[in-house]
Amino acid sequence: MLHTPPFPAGHDAQIRAVQIRASGWGWRHAGRHNQAVSGLDLQIEPGERVLLLGASGAGKSTLVHALAGVLGDAEDGDETGSLLIDGRRAAEARGRVGLVLQDPDSQVVLARVGDDVAFGCENLAVPRAEIWPRVRQALTEVGLNLPLDHPTSSLSGGQKQRLALAGVLAMRPGLLLLDEPTANLDPDGVIEVRDAVVRSLDRSGATFVVIEHRVEVWQDVVDRVIVLDPAGGVLADGPTREILSRQGERLATAGVWVPALPPRFPTRSPIAPAETLLRAEGLAVGRVPFGRRAASVVAAGITLNLRAGTATVVTGPNGAGKSTLALTLAGLLKPAGGTLQASDKFAAGIASEPHRWRSQQLLTRIGTVFQDPEHQFLAATVRADLLIGPHALGLSAAEQTSRVDELMHRLRLDHLADANPFTLSGGEKRRMSVATVLATRPRLLVLDEPTFGQDSRTWQELVTLLAELLDEGTALVAVTHDAQFVSALADEEYRLGTPDPIRLGAGAL
Amino acid sequence: MSLLTPTIRPSVVARLNPVAKLAVALIVSCALLLSIDWVSAGVALLLEAGLLLWCGLSARQFLLRTAPVWIAAPMAAVTTVLYGEDSGALLWQFGFISVTEGSTQLGLAIGLRVLAIGLPGIVLLATTDPTDLADGLAQVLRLPARFVLGGLAGLRLVGMFIEDWHSLTLARRARGVGDGGGPRGAARRFFGPAFSLLVISVRRGSKLATAMEARGFGSDEPRTWARPSRVRAADAVLVGIGFAIAGIAIGVAVWAETWSFILA
Numbered sequence: 001m002l003h004t005p006p007f008p009a010g011h012d013a014q015i016r017a018v019q020i021r022a023s024g025w026g027w028r029h030a031g032r033h034n035q036a037v038s039g040l041d042l043q044i045e046p047g048e049r050v051l052l053l054g055a056s057g058a059g060k061s062t063l064v065h066a067l068a069g070v071l072g073d074a075e076d077g078d079e080t081g082s083l084l085i086d087g088r089r090a091a092e093a094r095g096r097v098g099l100v101l102q103d104p105d106s107q108v109v110l111a112r113v114g115d116d117v118a119f120g121c122e123n124l125a126v127p128r129a130e131i132w133p134r135v136r137q138a139l140t141e142v143g144l145n146l147p148l149d150h151p152t153s154s155l156s157g158g159q160k161q162r163l164a165l166a167g168v169l170a171m172r173p174g175l176l177l178l179d180e181p182t183a184n185l186d187p188d189g190v191i192e193v194r195d196a197v198v199r200s201l202d203r204s205g206a207t208f209v210v211i212e213h214r215v216e217v218w219q220d221v222v223d224r225v226i227v228l229d230p231a232g233g234v235l236a237d238g239p240t241r242e243i244l245s246r247q248g249e250r251l252a253t254a255g256v257w258v259p260a261l262p263p264r265f266p267t268r269s270p271i272a273p274a275e276t277l278l279r280a281e282g283l284a285v286g287r288v289p290f291g292r293r294a295a296s297v298v299a300a301g302i303t304l305n306l307r308a309g310t311a312t313v314v315t316g317p318n319g320a321g322k323s324t325l326a327l328t329l330a331g332l333l334k335p336a337g338g339t340l341q342a343s344d345k346f347a348a349g350i351a352s353e354p355h356r357w358r359s360q361q362l363l364t365r366i367g368t369v370f371q372d373p374e375h376q377f378l379a380a381t382v383r384a385d386l387l388i389g390p391h392a393l394g395l396s397a398a399e400q401t402s403r404v405d406e407l408m409h410r411l412r413l414d415h416l417a418d419a420n421p422f423t424l425s426g427g428e429k430r431r432m433s434v435a436t437v438l439a440t441r442p443r444l445l446v447l448d449e450p451t452f453g454q455d456s457r458t459w460q461e462l463v464t465l466l467a468e469l470l471d472e473g474t475a476l477v478a479v480t481h482d483a484q485f486v487s488a489l490a491d492e493e494y495r496l497g498t499p500d501p502i503r504l505g506a507g508a509l
Numbered sequence: 510m511s512l513l514t515p516t517i518r519p520s521v522v523a524r525l526n527p528v529a530k531l532a533v534a535l536i537v538s539c540a541l542l543l544s545i546d547w548v549s550a551g552v553a554l555l556l557e558a559g560l561l562l563w564c565g566l567s568a569r570q571f572l573l574r575t576a577p578v579w580i581a582a583p584m585a586a587v588t589t590v591l592y593g594e595d596s597g598a599l600l601w602q603f604g605f606i607s608v609t610e611g612s613t614q615l616g617l618a619i620g621l622r623v624l625a626i627g628l629p630g631i632v633l634l635a636t637t638d639p640t641d642l643a644d645g646l647a648q649v650l651r652l653p654a655r656f657v658l659g660g661l662a663g664l665r666l667v668g669m670f671i672e673d674w675h676s677l678t679l680a681r682r683a684r685g686v687g688d689g690g691g692p693r694g695a696a697r698r699f700f701g702p703a704f705s706l707l708v709i710s711v712r713r714g715s716k717l718a719t720a721m722e723a724r725g726f727g728s729d730e731p732r733t734w735a736r737p738s739r740v741r742a743a744d745a746v747l748v749g750i751g752f753a754i755a756g757i758a759i760g761v762a763v764w765a766e767t768w769s770f771i772l773a
Contacts, residue, residue, distance in 0.1 A: 070722045094730075099723040105669065106716035109662050109724070111640055118735035123725035131735045153668065167724060287675075332679045359687030368683040374709055375673070376680040378701060392685035422708055436684065 015204045017046035018096055018174035020067065024081030026232070027062050027071065036062040038232035040081070044224075046174070049201065049208040051218050051240065054228035055254035056425055056455065060211045063228070064177050066090055067209070068099035085175065095124045098168030102180040102453075104160035109167075113139070113155075114148025116163060120171040131170075138170040141203065142196040156318050158189025162196050169200050176201065178210040182217060183453035186318055186481040190217055197221070213455050215244065215251075216259045227251065255427070255455030263460040265488040266467035271309035277346040277444050277475050278306040278329065278354070284337030285321055285328040295336040298324050299496050302338070306444060311466070311476040311489045316496030322479040323371065323448050325496065329477055330368040330446040331355050346443060360392050367437035371448040373429040377421040382413055382432060385421055389440040407435045410465070427458035434462065438469075445469065447478040451485050463488050521743075522564045527637045528645040529744035533751030534633050538626045540755035544769050547614060549762035550621035556754045557629055564632045574635045578627035586620030639664060644738040654732055662721060666713060673709055677702035 026038035037059035044050055054060050065071045066083055069091040085093040098120075101107055110116040117135040126134065135148070142162040155163060161181055168176065178197065182190040198221055201208055212218055225243040229235035236247045244251075244258060252261040284300035298321030306312055306329070314322050327333045328340065331354025341352045342365070350361055357365070370376050379385035386407060390400040408414050411431040416424060421432055430450070437445065445466075451459050466489060470476055480486060486493060522530070537557070541550055566574070589612060596611025643661040646652045681687045681698060690697065721727065762768040 065719075068723050070719050094728060095725055097723075099720075101716070101720055101723075103716055106713050107720040108665065109658075109717070109721055109726075111638075111665065115640060115735065119721075119726070120724035122732050122735050123728070123730075125731055125733045128733055128735060128737065131733070135735075153665075164720070171724065327679060330683060332682055358689065359682045360685045360689065362683060363685040366683075368680075370676065370680055370683075372676065374705070375676040376684060377705065378681070378684060378686065389685050422712075440685065 015172050015206055016174050017205050018085055018093075018207045019046050019087075020044040020175070020207065020209075021084045021087075022063075022081070025066075025083045026080040027059070027066060027077055029062075029077045030075065032077075035059075035232065036077075037066075037228070038080070040083075040228075040233055042226060042234055042237065044207060044209070046207055047205050048224055049222040050210070051215070051222040051225045052209055052211045052228065053213070053215070053225060053251060053256055054235070055230050055256075056427065058228040058230040060228055061179055064099065064179050064209065064211055067175065068097050068177055069093060070099065095171055096173055097175045097177060098171055098173035099177045099179065100161065100164045100168055100181045102183050104157040104164070104184060107164040108152045108155075108160055111152060112148065113144065113146050113150040113152055113163060116152055117166045117170050120167050124171055134170045134172070135166075138166040141169055141200045142166045143192065143199075156189065157185050158192045161185060161189065161193045165193065165196055165200070169204075172204070173206060175207045175209070176204075178208075178212070180211055180213070180453070182212065182214070187483070188317075190214075194218070194221065213255060214257045216257065219244065219259065252456060255457035257456045262484070263456050263463070266464050268467055268489075269471050270491070271471065271473055274307040274310050275345065276305050276307050276343055278340065278342050280304040280306075280329065280338065280340045282338035283325075283328070283335055283340055285324045285333065286336035287324055287333065295334075297336045300337060302494070302496075304329075304494055306475050306477055308443070308475050309470050309473045310491045311470055311478065312492045312494060313486050313490040314477065314479045314494050314496060315481070315486065320496040322496055326446050326448045326477065326479045327368070328355075330366050331357055331362055332368065363389055363393055363440040363442065365442055366444045366446060367440065367442035369433050369437055369445070369447040369450055371452065373433035374422060376433055376436060380420055381418050382408070382421055382424075383417040385432070386435055386439050389436060393440055403439055407439055411435045412461075426453060427455055430454055430458060430462065434465070442474075444475045444477070447476070447480075449480055449482075450478060451480065451482045459484075522560075522632075523636045524743075525747055526645055526649065526738060526740050526744045527633075527642040528649045528738070529740065529747045530633045530637060531642075531645075532748050533754075534629050536748070536751040536755050537629060537758075540759055541622055541625055542771075543759070544762065544771060545615065545618050545622070546762055546767040546769055547618040547621055548765045548767040549758040550618055550625045552761045553754055553758040554621055554625040554628075556757060557625060560750065560754075561628065561632055564636050566632065566635060570635070571632075575628055575631050578624060578631060581627070582620045582623040585623050586616040588616075589619045590616035640736075641738070644734065644736050648734055648738040649740055655727060658726070659721075662717060663714065666710060666717070669713065670706060670710060673706055674702060677705055 021043045022040045025040040026035050028035045040063070052060050052064070062071065067085065067090050071077065083090050085096060108116060109119050114135055117138055118131050121131045121134055139146070142165050144159060144162050144166060152160070152163065182193050185193065194217055208222070210218055210222065219240055222240055225238065225240050226234060227236040227243065227247055236243050244260065248258045248261050252258045281303050283302040283304070284297045285302070286295035286297040288295045302325065304312065314325055316322055324333065328335055334355045340354060342354055346365065350357060354362070354366060377385055378388055383404060386404045387400055390403050408417060411434065413428070413432060413435060416428060421429065424432060450462060454462065463485065466476060470489070478485070537553060541553055590608055591606050593612040593615045595607055595609040598610045599607060600610065600613065601608040639661060643657045647654050647657040681702060687698070759768065
């Protein structure tokens, strides 16, 4: 007997797009005083593609986690109202919803590509004979043309996100949820993931909800924008173009990257003459692998001049050794070859090779902002953590307090003085990690991907602050993928993998 | 190559079901733990050597992986010879240290035992893919999937611990607390990052758990297995060989009248 599938031509007949309906829905995480989401009323029709926006703390992630059924039960929080997927509670819609999260590293479950994609199917008890065709199809859809036994540990960030997407697609969900899927990726990775999502949606016709503060990436993919209100409910809801023009201002203030309203670039007043602090000649960088004695070189033949009041950016593809170079310039790794020498004035009476400096001698000379802020947190409260550097310098108690108070004020951390650094939001952690470094007033700042995953507000504050430091004579070297950061600050660009540094802007002489 | 995807050369041993290999290692170990005498351990070691030739490891790999056992065995032997319970003729004495016929035999028995139990254990690990072992534990031994797969997924985080530890120690140096302070400073430099690592790992673990849950893991519904773990005739033969090694080792020791049952 023939029957007509209720789907438009070209869509996968096995996938039925999901309808979402929230009525007066709210959630309060256990142990928290404030509602994460409250009074939410909305309806999303099958096959709709929605971009979910809102200020930090508006409850976007909570909503998406609830739709995916991973928010937990009454023990994990209090639910009010109802949130239904095809008329059933979200927690009961197992297998109908697929979720891809932000961090590429914490979503890989198994060691081999094929096994990882098969994992979701196994959990849904898909028969073995059907699993492997699904796995191959999902991998083709996301454009990962790798052998099934390829190790997942050797994938790049963008590949890992596409792997996570493939794992979800193989489950054939009627609703695809993405929670900032590209925030931790370089520009190529962002495009890879976006295109893979579009390809799969065109084929499956599934309902789609994405959270992402970089609007530019998704604005041409989605047909509806919903803005959540931190005070509860929905702030704005409608066609993409309309909402972005009507709410653009407000969204930009809340940290959303609205393409029509890019952040302002700071005006610089370069100092002259720019004295050289650190000079690398024929520098080779590498790390000593675990359990080995000799470093394995990742980049070599690097010649660089880091000068006071000058911003140097290091760019280049993933795996080119940018972070290793940053750590070497920062005096944290020993050069694997060539020379790295501080000027006499910069060294100020100690050895000229930064890796031979004592930890405390680094403090006033080179400050390093790590890619993951959590790696540099040492104390249980923001204030105590900021005091560590000034204390190690042996400053007077009064001087320590005044420096830290001033920094907390400048970086809007006052209200968090007694909070544990690990509990801060992404933007707060970044500001905090910069503050810890500035507390000892180093003459050279080394930053590894300082703007990764930051909202436009934190980005603006960070760039403005760095411009001020440059004007005061601090030398700056930053590893970055962020083209806007390069345009806003860079005097010199060193592209790893190319022979000569590219000189830009007023600092180029 | 990494912890979870070891380079395993195709070999007879590598193709066997991990559960069968685990069974052999357990059978031989249990048999050898029943007595402390040099004959049973020596015979078992000799018979195992025949099996280990088939394990598919190159001589270099074999020596590198088993190095801890080669170091531990003579050390255990020498310690026992020097300080072990004395019996029989006195061979050599220096102060408290006395070497007797009895302690020499005991030392030899202990040294051989460490080798005979340690070598197959390590070779088993070196020729087994953790994913295959998990499949075997869950499908052949019917251990709960939640437990087995949770452990397997957690194992993947170990590689990240090493990366995190490296970054944490560099960050300490960058923040001015990377050296100095004498032994107290050194202790702080170990426990400080250890605590941060714990926090970071717990977080990573909970994110991984959410990702796994989002893919339908952890419910009480039955699940299927994409990779079948089957027990074949060759696996039965291997377990048979395990019993044979244990049996022959005990038999020869009893015949040579060196068998001394520890519970007797």
